[in-house]
Amino acid sequence: MKCKNVLLSLSVLAGLSLVGCAQDVNSANVANNGAVTKDERPNIIVILTDDHGYADVGFNNSPDLKTPNLDQLAYGGTIFTSAYVAHPFCGPSRAALMTGRYPHEYGAQFNLPRKGSNQGLPKEETFISKVLQNAGYYTGAIGKWHLGEHADHHPNVRGFDEFYGFLAGGHYYFPEKYEPEYERLVKRGKHNVNMYYWPLEYNGQEVREPEYLTDGLSREASTFVEKASKKDKPFFLYLAYNAPHTPLEAKEEDMALFPNITDKNRKIYAGMVYAVDRGVGKLVDTLKRTGEYDNTLIVFLSDNGGKTIKGANNYPLRRGKGSAYEGGIRVPMMFHWPKEIKGGNTFHHPVSALDFYPMFAALGNAKIPEGKDLDGYNVWPKIQAGKPTHDTKMIYAMRHQKGFSETSGRLGDYKVVRTSKEGPWQLFNVQTDPGEHNDLAAQKPWLLREMVSQIEIWSWDHQQPKWFHIWDAGGEWHEQNMPRFHETFKVGQADPVLQAQP
Template sequence: MKILQLISFFFFMIPFTAFSTKREQAPNVIIFLADDAGYADFGFMGSKDLKTPNIDRIAEQGVHFTDFHVTGSVCAPSRAGLMTGRYQHRFGAEFNYSSKEEGVPTSEIMLSEFLKEHGYKTAAYGKWHLGEIPEYHPNKRGFDEFYGFLGGHRKYFADEKDDNPERNTAMQHNGEYITFDGYLTDELGNSASDFITANKENPFFIYLAYNAVHTPMQATEEDMALFEGHPRQILAAMTWALDRSIGNVMQTLKDEGIDDNTIVIFLSDNGGPTGQNMSSNLPLKGTKGTEFEGGHRVACAMRWNGKIEAGSKFEKLTSAFDLFPTIAEAAGINTEPKNKLDGVALQPYLSGENTSAPHDKLFWRITPWAAARFGEMKVVRADTFGIGLYNLRKDIGEVENLATEKPEELAKIKSELVNWENQMAEPFGKRSPDWEEVKGYMYSDYLNNDTIRFYTPYQLKAYRKTLLNKK
């Protein structure tokens, strides 16, 4: 009788155990990465003129980071830091790539590779910009699925020139060049939704790297009509499409019943290039490509229902390279990647278990300019153009240069910056001399307390002309 009871108990427990395993499945993860979005251009960041209800909902249902930074102020370096969980300077990826042979070395372990190794299904959609040669291809860097383009930007509609397979702008699916219909921002979201439906029974990681709102400035006629008369009409329409695409992906999570077991993260790859796409980084100084706050402090929100307090704010110093260890810990992965991460898992800080800041110092460099953050103080070093010291708690706009007033503090942070630089690798690639000259003059003006804000491409073009006439 006891044997029969044990057999009955064993068979009774089988479906219960299977059900429990499914309920305790590692969380799915989606990173929504915007391109060149302004710090102030989302509702949860205070925007009144750009409409982003779906992105705002991520912040409303989770945490909104107020002092969150990417590791690079331009596209490719920022993405390299995000995907490796390390300062990209450690492996030389300091600039946007100047040749097809450059990219994130295969000696670096990407988040996608790490998660795939631990049972995740993985997909990347949109802009890659982390290397073009075969060994750098997304399908060789841990992604089961890739639908997107390898370069830094392209048009939002099918285009004969951009869709030439000889160009890094051509759309491809797992290495095969394809054409597409419709508006690319919507296409990328639809593809992600299809992947969710096909892989809902498995833990999955989706890296949805939109090219919106990077130039060229293109929107559908329908979206443009919604914002007729808007002073930033094209940007408003493109941002609306970005928000719609994200909303559709989020709805798919609900429809498939996996919303509560999915971590959703939204951020931009760097600050907005105001003069190119009319984005706004206010009240921050600087734009994409500078080491002022407007270059690397970005809007970021993360939601994980039941795990992160809804509507919370996290105001301590945080970096995009923290996402790698945060996701790994959430996935229950106890092994460490072979390369030591610079980021830290954020769970103890978000829960209040650890009341200190994830970081007391962070560094940035895009030679010849660099910056170092120590607590509330920040140094911006512009080499021959000067140096600035700012108290960000009192002066988030980096207006009052305290370099002369606090020489000892300046010297201490400068020394720490140099020590950090000595640990980094020699960068590969190079920068455009013309771009460098114009940005250099901008640094000089900014360091001299100038608070110029560019709002239209025409204003920037006029300013560039003025700068180059200073020679």
């Protein structure tokens, strides 16, 4: 963990006591070496939804959607109001979750090229799944992969005993529609059939999925738990629904539950989320039936903000998917674990998806590979104690686009953000002002400057992108001499000492 540059806590700024980074790390070690013993290690399930808006779960007070099963878990667990992902779109966000590091640090800032490249995350980046597998966990990935299509990057070689799903960044939902279309295109001689149409696979073998995709993935999740429950070891399940990501396709019966929604996209989206929730209900049933319910930590979150033009609602957050404003990176999240979490809690301090890697490793008593850098830290003791998090270790976001790097950083309650080349850096108290309406930059210029400077430090470790989702993005990157950080981090006058000639 990289702590050395953070010399004091933001709580000092607010007049509170000093909580240094070293302390955060120590707490993690305690959890790692202390309470949790091998026999009691919990199962861990990550349920990841795709482009799912902040407001689009019942437990975040959705006015129109229904997610009764998720809500029941949330109310019986801990709801996080300030949960962040490491990137405002899919691939890099998932990369961060698996590696515990910002994707910018190993060139994975963009989605993988579609249509079958050999690219994938560097093998030096050991996945959390591998860490848990090495520690004796039975591991499964179900659903969307999007972390490399080549055999070298397959879930089965990156720490998952089991994989059921698809390698691409998305998929059509109705087999009765995508199967014949796939056959038609293949017969027509199309060589690069859109991967959204491809057959699903189980551990590398093509399979026929008979159900509506979300239902199919839920079924497989239950199957995995059944299988896992018979083993003499805990399990780790990564259940990555592609819903409610486009294409917008829901079952009629699910949409029928929302007669009051008139917007067409919203109605489909509502049905898609409902299907996810139904699957979660079934998964919970299976956990109870197999006796695994009590000692299973369920982590539910979305991979990034919702796409509002595709039916999502990120209220009260500003903007959505793709943005460094809260709507792009703050996501609905809850933890559920009967044995350890009493329920009825809401945790307002920031938590990052980057914190899962060290946290899961600690809970699973698993060894993090020697020399592995991590950008998050084990927040579990702080969550348990209801204490402030990330008041010394910032949470960053950065998305490159059109010759500019949209960037933000949150420390404690404050966040600096810059979303356009022309616009200035802004400062918000996103704890009290999650909609990012009241720019405090003029009031606290020194804080703004400090925080931007902290982000710049982070940027020093970025690598050039190893790939771009489309060649146009790569062309643009080079033509614009990206990342143009010398412009990105300009805040008024430069620090004369730092800018001095060597």
